[in-house]
Amino acid sequence: MKDGIVYPLLEIRNVKKAFGRVTALNGVSFDVQSGELVGLLGDNGAGKSTLIKLIMGIYEPDEGEILFQGKSLRGLSPGYRRKLGIETVPQGGAVVPYLDVARNFFLGREILKTRFLNILALSKMHEESARLIAETGIRLRSTYERVSFLSGGERQVISIARTLYFKGKLILLDEPTLNLSVKETDKLLEAITLVKNYNIGIIFVTHNVYHVFDIADKFVILNRGNLIGVYQKNDVTPNDLLTCIRTGNPI
Amino acid sequence: MKAFVKTDVLKVGQRHFPSIGILVSLAIIMIIFGIITPKFFKLDTLAGILTITAELAVVCVPMALLLISGELDLSVGSNFAFAGVLGALLLNRQVNGLLTLVAVILFGILIGIINGLLTTKLRLPSFIVTLGSMFTLRGLLLVVTGGFPISFRGQNVLLWLLNGKLIGEIRMSFIWLVFVVVCFHFILNKTRHGNWSLGCGGNADVAQALGIPVSRVKLFNFLLVGAMAAFGGMLSFARFGMAYPTLGEGMELEAIASAVLGGCALTGGFGTIFGASLGALLIASLRVGLVLVGAPAYWYRAFIGIILIIGIVINKEVMRRLVGGGQ
Numbered sequence: 390m391k392d393g394i395v396y397p398l399l400e401i402r403n404v405k406k407a408f409g410r411v412t413a414l415n416g417v418s419f420d421v422q423s424g425e426l427v428g429l430l431g432d433n434g435a436g437k438s439t440l441i442k443l444i445m446g447i448y449e450p451d452e453g454e455i456l457f458q459g460k461s462l463r464g465l466s467p468g469y470r471r472k473l474g475i476e477t478v479p480q481g482g483a484v485v486p487y488l489d490v491a492r493n494f495f496l497g498r499e500i501l502k503t504r505f506l507n508i509l510a511l512s513k514m515h516e517e518s519a520r521l522i523a524e525t526g527i528r529l530r531s532t533y534e535r536v537s538f539l540s541g542g543e544r545q546v547i548s549i550a551r552t553l554y555f556k557g558k559l560i561l562l563d564e565p566t567l568n569l570s571v572k573e574t575d576k577l578l579e580a581i582t583l584v585k586n587y588n589i590g591i592i593f594v595t596h597n598v599y600h601v602f603d604i605a606d607k608f609v610i611l612n613r614g615n616l617i618g619v620y621q622k623n624d625v626t627p628n629d630l631l632t633c634i635r636t637g638n639p640i
Numbered sequence: 641m642k643a644f645v646k647t648d649v650l651k652v653g654q655r656h657f658p659s660i661g662i663l664v665s666l667a668i669i670m671i672i673f674g675i676i677t678p679k680f681f682k683l684d685t686l687a688g689i690l691t692i693t694a695e696l697a698v699v700c701v702p703m704a705l706l707l708i709s710g711e712l713d714l715s716v717g718s719n720f721a722f723a724g725v726l727g728a729l730l731l732n733r734q735v736n737g738l739l740t741l742v743a744v745i746l747f748g749i750l751i752g753i754i755n756g757l758l759t760t761k762l763r764l765p766s767f768i769v770t771l772g773s774m775f776t777l778r779g780l781l782l783v784v785t786g787g788f789p790i791s792f793r794g795q796n797v798l799l800w801l802l803n804g805k806l807i808g809e810i811r812m813s814f815i816w817l818v819f820v821v822v823c824f825h826f827i828l829n830k831t832r833h834g835n836w837s838l839g840c841g842g843n844a845d846v847a848q849a850l851g852i853p854v855s856r857v858k859l860f861n862f863l864l865v866g867a868m869a870a871f872g873g874m875l876s877f878a879r880f881g882m883a884y885p886t887l888g889e890g891m892e893l894e895a896i897a898s899a900v901l902g903g904c905a906l907t908g909g910f911g912t913i914f915g916a917s918l919g920a921l922l923i924a925s926l927r928v929g930l931v932l933v934g935a936p937a938y939w940y941r942a943f944i945g946i947i948l949i950i951g952i953v954i955n956k957e958v959m960r961r962l963v964g965g966g967q
Contacts, residue, residue: 468851483849485842487910488835496839497850499832507832 396459398423398590399444399559404453406439413439416453417616419609421559424588426581428601431611432634437594440611441561444592445477446470457559474558476551480567482544483551486537490529493536494518494551521550525580542573546580552589559590566600578604598630612637659915661954662902665947666922673929680932687809692924694813695875697917699891700898701824702868704916706861707899708828710841710908711759711766713862716869716895718777719751720888723873725781728790728883737798744870751777752866756859766862774892778885785885792881802878813875817917820868825913837861841908890941897944898923901951922947 397420406414414436421427431437442448444455446467455462457473465473477483484493491514500517502510515532522529527546529539536544545565552560562581566574582604585591593601601608608625610617610633618639620630629640673680699716706713723744730740755773759766792799803813828834836857839847848854877883898919904911926947930940 467849471851477849479846479849483846485839485846485909487842487905488838492835492838496835496847497852499835501832508830509832509835511830 394459396456397421398425398458399592400454400456400459401440401444402454402456404440404443404450404455406436406443406448406451412614414443414450414611415614417611417614418453419616419619421590421592423558423590424585425607426585426591426593426601426605428598428605428608429592429594429611430596430598430601430608430630430634432596434613435596435611436614437596437611438563439614441477441563441592441594444470444475444559444561474556475561476548476555476557476559477561478545478548478552478563478565480564481541482546482548484536484544484547487535489533489535490522490539490547491515491518491532493547494521494532494554498555517554518547518550521554522546524553525550525583527576527580540573541569542577545577549580549584553584553587557589559592560584562591562593564594564596566595566597574600596634598627598634602627602630610634659903659912659918661957662915662918662922662951665901665951665954666918666925669922669925669929669947673925673933677929677932680929684809685928685932687811689921689924689928690814690817691803691809691811691879692927693917693921694811694817695872695879696891696894696898696924697817697920698813698820698872698875699865699869700895700902700916700920701820701913702861702865703895704899704902704904704911704913705824705828705834705837706858706865707896707904707906708841708908708911709837709858709861710844711858711861712770712896713752713755713766713865713869714770714892715751715755715773715777716865716872717888717891718774718781719748719866719869720873720876720891721883721885722751722777722781723748723870724877724883724887725785725790725885727874727877728792729784731792731794731796731798732790737796741798741802741874744874745867748866748868748870748873749863750866751870752863753859755866756862759862760855760858770892778889781885787885789882789884792877792883799878799881803875804878811879813879816871816875821913821917828913833857833860838909841905841910843909894923894944895920897948897951901948919951922951 399421401417401419404414404417417440429437443450446462446465449463457475462470485496495514500510500513502508519532525546527543529543549560565577569577581591593605595601606622608620608630617633617637620640625640633640679685699720703713703716726747727740727744730743751773755770758764758769801812803811806812836852839852840854840857844854876887899911899916900906901922902912902915902919904916923944926943927940930943
């Protein structure tokens with residue numbers, strides 16, 4: 390809120406991006422509110438990943454604007470955007486396989502016992518990561534377990550729980566359910582729903598309508614870089630969305 | 641917290657068992673040599689093994705940290721030899737012992753920084769960069785020395801402090817060995833730099849995305865390897881009182897072999913300092929053991945090769961079972 394005006398958490402305003410002659414995004418606009426889960430849908434080559442990279446700060450839009458809490462993100466580095474509260478969970482989760490859960494949880498933002506030699510407060514790191522992961526409802530054997538032993542879903546949950554701890558405001562989930570079993574997908578979706586209740590905005594990128602339909606509030610559909618439509622959940626069915634993705638025609 | 645079943649077995653097993661492969665290999669080799677020749681277990685022999693281990697371990701331990709962060713340094717052998725020659729030249733010119741040591745280590749740091757900058761800033765493979773600096777340094781060394789060893793005939797307390805006899809045949813380098821292993825174990829396991837090194841080697845893209853300055857972490861590890869290779873060269877020079885331009889040939893491979901035998905993943909992201917130092921102990925035992933049993937000198941390298949292959953097979957299995965390697 391600024392000057393009495395409540396800004397959306399994230400605003401995408403007429404964003405265009407091209408790579409050489411290929412137009413990846415052609416005038417995309419939508420917004421995300423705090424506590425809202427937006428399903429970003431589209432087939433391969435729709436421009437979903439480009440849009441996520443634009444929000445992360447890996448690319449800058451050629452035209453248009455991306456605003457976070459009313460302020461333009463133009464020119465801000467990915468690291469700075471992360472400090473503002475924009476967290477990304479890439480496919481497979483942002484984790485390193487041979488490190489244990491706690492070390493992964495705090496990787497890059499470790500809790501230090503002392504600034505002298507940057508000595509880690511390992512016990513606290515284990516306690517805090519255990520507490521936060523337990524809050525997402527996922528059961529892990531131990532925070533001493535190496536991530537390489539965890540399933541794909543559990544790895545993603547570590548990244549998501551990490552966002553909670555560091556007070557992230559917006560999570561970008563890039564195809565989180567890809568290659569997960571049915572059970573793992575269910576567990577992960579439960580965890581995502583729990584996170585949403587912390588008033589965190591979520592963009593869930595997928596091409597599987599059924600994975601996101603139950604938990605999403607709104608759907609944004611892209612096709613070959615064009616925005617086909619923004620639909621509230623109450624106005625559409627999964628089949629409508631699927632047809633829209635297949636044909637590239639608005640519902 | 642209830643969601644966690646904190647099992648001590650899991651905790652202890654996963655943290656410490658990766659070194660079991662090297663412990664078993666070491667025990668088998670020592671027992672075999674002990675059976676063939678009882679001289680192997682004499683105190684003087686063991687002290688000799690420790691001396692060789694120390695000179696190799698001060699290089700292979702930082703090399704393990706560098707491997708863990710996803711890079712390697714092939715120039716350590718040349719750096720090791722250059723340091724010894726530089727130390728001898730400075731001491732022969734009556735330069736103060738402490739200043740000599742500082743100058744030599746600074747030289748090593750410079751080599752490490754050059755290797756690190758070329759690798760991280762120009763995004764070149766460290767294998768190629770350090771192969772280049774390996775040949776460059778060795779060539780310069782031959783130019784400086786004309787291919788002849790440089791001896792130091794005077795007395796200097798620095799040489800005793802570095803590698804003088806402590807008790808019986810046990811040398812000061814043993815103290816340095818313990819010091820280096822403890823320091824690097826601490827860096828890897830208890831500090832943020834250690835965690836970042838593990839992160840960079842495990843998945844550099846993820847590490848970068850999480851805000852870790854990947855280039856800076858790797859550069860610092862190159863610097864440590866450079867400094868410690870130079871320090872190792874000084875240890876060796878202090879033992880012989882003479883610096884050979886051919887010293888340290890093949891050491892780069894022995895250092896990498898020690899680290900890998902000790903459980904370091906060649907692909908980065910995993911390894912232990914304790915394991916790497918045991919790897920150095922195994923290679924030193926092999927070197928001394930083969931001499932004691934009267935094996936022809938040519939056999940040494942062949943044995944190192946065979947042991948390395950066996951060690952990597954064990955390493956891979958340990959990684960798969962205990963660390964979840966390859967996933």
